[in-house]
Amino acid sequence: MSTRTLVRxxxxxxxxxxxHADVLVEDxxxxxxxxxxxxxxxxWTADRTIDxxxxxxxxxxxxxxxxxxxxFGGTFASDDFESGTRxxxxxxxxxxxxxxxxxxxxxxxxxxxxxxAKADGRCAVDYAxxxxxxxxxxxSLKEMDLLVEEGVTSFKLFMAYPGVFYSDDxxxxxxxxxxxxxxxxxxxxxxxxPAIDVLVEQAxxxxxxxxxxxxxxxxxxxxxxxxxxxxxxxxxxxxxLYVVHVSAREALAELVAARDQGLPVFGETCPQYLFLSAxxxxxxxxxxxxxxxxxxxxxxxxxxxxxxxxxxDDLQVVSTxxxxxxxxxxxxxxxxxxxxxxxxxxxxENRMDLLHQAVVDGHISRRRWIEIACAAPARMFGLYPKKGxxxxxSDADLVVYDPSATQTLSARTHHMNVDYSAYEGRTVTxxxxxxxxxxxxxxxxxxxxxxxxxxxxxPRATCQYLG
Numbered sequence: 001m002s003t004r005t006l007v008r009x010x011x012x013x014x015x016x017x018x019x020h021a022d023v024l025v026e027d028x029x030x031x032x033x034x035x036x037x038x039x040x041x042x043x044w045t046a047d048r049t050i051d052x053x054x055x056x057x058x059x060x061x062x063x064x065x066x067x068x069x070x071x072f073g074g075t076f077a078s079d080d081f082e083s084g085t086r087x088x089x090x091x092x093x094x095x096x097x098x099x100x101x102x103x104x105x106x107x108x109x110x111x112x113x114x115x116x117a118k119a120d121g122r123c124a125v126d127y128a129x130x131x132x133x134x135x136x137x138x139x140s141l142k143e144m145d146l147l148v149e150e151g152v153t154s155f156k157l158f159m160a161y162p163g164v165f166y167s168d169d170x171x172x173x174x175x176x177x178x179x180x181x182x183x184x185x186x187x188x189x190x191x192x193x194p195a196i197d198v199l200v201e202q203a204x205x206x207x208x209x210x211x212x213x214x215x216x217x218x219x220x221x222x223x224x225x226x227x228x229x230x231x232x233x234x235x236x237x238x239x240x241l242y243v244v245h246v247s248a249r250e251a252l253a254e255l256v257a258a259r260d261q262g263l264p265v266f267g268e269t270c271p272q273y274l275f276l277s278a279x280x281x282x283x284x285x286x287x288x289x290x291x292x293x294x295x296x297x298x299x300x301x302x303x304x305x306x307x308x309x310x311x312x313d314d315l316q317v318v319s320t321x322x323x324x325x326x327x328x329x330x331x332x333x334x335x336x337x338x339x340x341x342x343x344x345x346x347x348x349e350n351r352m353d354l355l356h357q358a359v360v361d362g363h364i365s366r367r368r369w370i371e372i373a374c375a376a377p378a379r380m381f382g383l384y385p386k387k388g389x390x391x392x393x394s395d396a397d398l399v400v401y402d403p404s405a406t407q408t409l410s411a412r413t414h415h416m417n418v419d420y421s422a423y424e425g426r427t428v429t430x431x432x433x434x435x436x437x438x439x440x441x442x443x444x445x446x447x448x449x450x451x452x453x454x455x456x457x458x459p460r461a462t463c464q465y466l467g
Contacts, residue, residue, distance in 0.1 A: 010052025060094025060397030065319030123455030151459020211288030382461030
């Protein structure tokens with residue numbers, strides 16, 4: 001039986017335009033848009049009508065960088081796919097792209113199957129996977145082709161974490177050469193891991209064990225150097241490149257230089273680098289451990305360059321790198337040795353609101369908000385226009401957003417399964433009111449009505465920024 005929902009009276013904001021329009025949803029997809037008050041809109045009938053007067057109607061967010069139930073440092077990220085996707089929905093995100101992990105000595109298929117098992121039947125919103133490539137050799141390179149064919153079209157490599165995820169330049173080059181042939185996109189964690197390990201060892205030997213030394217040993221120039229090297233390797237391979245979690249202006253400058261040459265090089269940053277800084281890492285009494293992530297938080301003066309990069313499209317995407325670890329019992333593993341603090345921050349619930357605050361503060365426009373949070377990640381990772389926009393035929397992933405409501409971010413009220421908020425006490429303007437995922441209510445006027453298992457796995461096309 002056909003079900004129809006009408007979203008009436010709101011300002012529809014996409015990356016391309018803003019228009020006062022009513023949106024008709026039928027059988028999980030957007031059936032039509034018509035100007036509010038027009039004869040066409042007046043003629044529509046629906047089983048349920050949402051009054052969006054005074055609200056924005058925006059596409060559901062696409063968070064292209066999450067780590068649910070992720071193994072790191074002898075523990076696991078505290079959000080699993082059930083709690084993490086529920087929190088995503090509360091924050092107006094209706095699609096996540098998580099990272100399946102190939103363990104060294106195992107096949108890509110084994111890693112992907114393990115992540116399917118973690119997520120299947122547990123997600124409140126739709127999901128897809130990237131593949132972390134930890135063990136580059138002839139058979140894993142061949143497997144890349146098979147994964148691209150079935151909709152896993154991006155592969156993450158690490159220039160950091162020797163002995164865990166690290167790939168040397170030769171392995172990176174081989175993976176890039178393969179992606180140039182199969183249409184996949186290499187996502188790079190660009191930090192010089194062997195050099196960082198030297199600085200970490202030296203810091204600990206000096207007795208510099210506090211969380212702030214995490215940032216100081218992961219030096220800005222070692223992010224910039226690795227970014228430069230990744231760009232050059234991609235040029236040699238004739239492959240596109242996507243650099244994850246760009247945190248420093250020197251690293252961004254490498255992307256700008258590459259893009260100025262017309263190279264298919266793309267960049268992502270995260271809310272923590274736009275709103276937090278090395279000052280948070282330096283909080284006393286081990287409180288700085290809450291802010292340990294990699295790449296690390298930088299001194300505040302880097303933020304202006306990142307905002308500029310978002311405005312000029314030298315950075316295309318804002319994702320969260322959501323990888324939460326509780327302060328008690330997990331972050332505390334690194335008391336007395338910052339190198340043992342699990343790396344990662346909670347953020348999947350906060351991204352859309354923080355970026356709306358950036359609109360309020362004048363950093364970006366409304367349409368750019370939707371571009372970097374919805375449309376660009378969908379295009380980058382082969383989900384557009386199914387996801388990331390409000391258009392006939394697109395999935396009815398819709399958020400009714402109140403741009404004037406204020407809220408104070410806090411661990412007491414968030415829905416992520418973690419015992420602190422990286423943005424504790426920060427007041428932001430704007431709040432999610434209602435969320436539809438493929439036409440079904442997940443949040444209904446600030447009440448959660450979703451369910452584990454509604455979210456479905458979504459295979460992806462190749463990057464839509466490429467010819």
